[in-house]
Amino acid sequence: MVPRLWAAGKGKLCTMILPSASPALWLLGLVAAAAYAVPALVPARWQQAAVRPALALAWCGHAAVLLWGMLGAVPRFGFGPALSITGWLVLTVYAVERQWFPQLQARWALALLGALAVWLALLFPGQPLPVTASAWLPLHLALGIACYGLLAAAVVHAALMVRAERQMRRGLEAHSGMPLLTLERLTFRFVTAGFVLLTATLLAGVLFTEALYGRAWRWDHKAVFSVLSWVTLAALLLGRWRFGWRGRSAVRMLYAGTLLLLLAYAGSRFVLEVVLGRGA
Known part of the structure; x- marks a missing residue:
């Protein structure tokens, strides 16, 4: 068997x-x-x-x-x-940043x-994209993938920030090549930009699902994980703005929100395409 x-x-x-x-x-x-x-x-x-x-x-x-x-x-x-x-x-983000921060390692x-x-x-x-798909579907996918990219860039910067902070506490020279506060600012700028795109992607999905996919909105696993990711990132940005959240607790929330978003599309498609061998 x-x-x-x-x-x-x-x-x-x-x-x-x-x-x-x-x-x-x-x-x-x-x-x-x-x-x-x-x-x-x-x-x-x-x-x-x-x-x-x-x-x-x-x-x-x-x-x-x-x-x-x-x-x-x-x-x-x-x-x-x-x-x-x-x-x-x-x-791409790394290549652009290197122009302003050539010391970035x-x-x-x-x-x-x-x-x-x-x-x-x-x-x-x-899987092949359906021939009957809406002409707006590529734009919807582009918004979602751009959100992935910005949040992934935030995760990379957050990891560099945590490593630099750990090295500073041990009295070692930080090897990230970028000041800690600069890393922190860049991290949350990427989080903010990614959150804006995630909001636009979710609104487009809710308001135009029938035009994009030919069916009404439904609460499937992709929708649930996407909304959970949005709530987590919204709480992170609100806590940052209202209470000054920073450090490892804020980074953990970023990791959690990004992981939820990863599960929303890439994770579910992996299960469908590889584990189950289906396209939808």
Whole structure:
């Protein structure tokens, strides 16, 4: 019985991967992932000369892989592209911040994140988008994914902030490369921007569900987790504004709100596409 279920699951997984696995797309993904790995592999004396061109190549290649999957002959979307776009947006934020804060030190971890994000989009391209979908559906998805990206950037900054605070308490020099208060301000700016986009996404979903998806609004797992995430982030921002919440308690609330949002779409799609082998 178990081998039979395993064979069936393996067959479903293969059918999910193979439709978009053209040789050119795999080659493009391999080049992007290899370019992301450069910061971790090249010797320190070559860092300045090799890292910036490699990350620029990786960033462009990663974007091309995502566009190929979503705008190709058979447009697809699912948890893999959603997480991959989130990683790409975090790396975009990092690249922009480096222009103002060249001392920022998170390159190795973000390069690893980028390589994993590329392979996620290739291995789990998702289900074909319905032909009858509303023309506004891509905008709705874009709002949701932009919210993912901003909150993921907030999580990265919060992790750097916690690490810098821990090092300062131990009397060590912080290795984040950015002042602690600056990290804190940036964290909550990303939280605020992500919260605004999450609010817009939820309002669009509630008010225009029938136009977007061809059905009325319903309280499914995605809606429940999204609303719980909104409530958690709203409480965090209200506590920050009214009571000056900061430090590890505020970071834990951020982690909880982001995790709930992750479960709302990416988590549920993972269960449907990989565990259950269904598209909806």
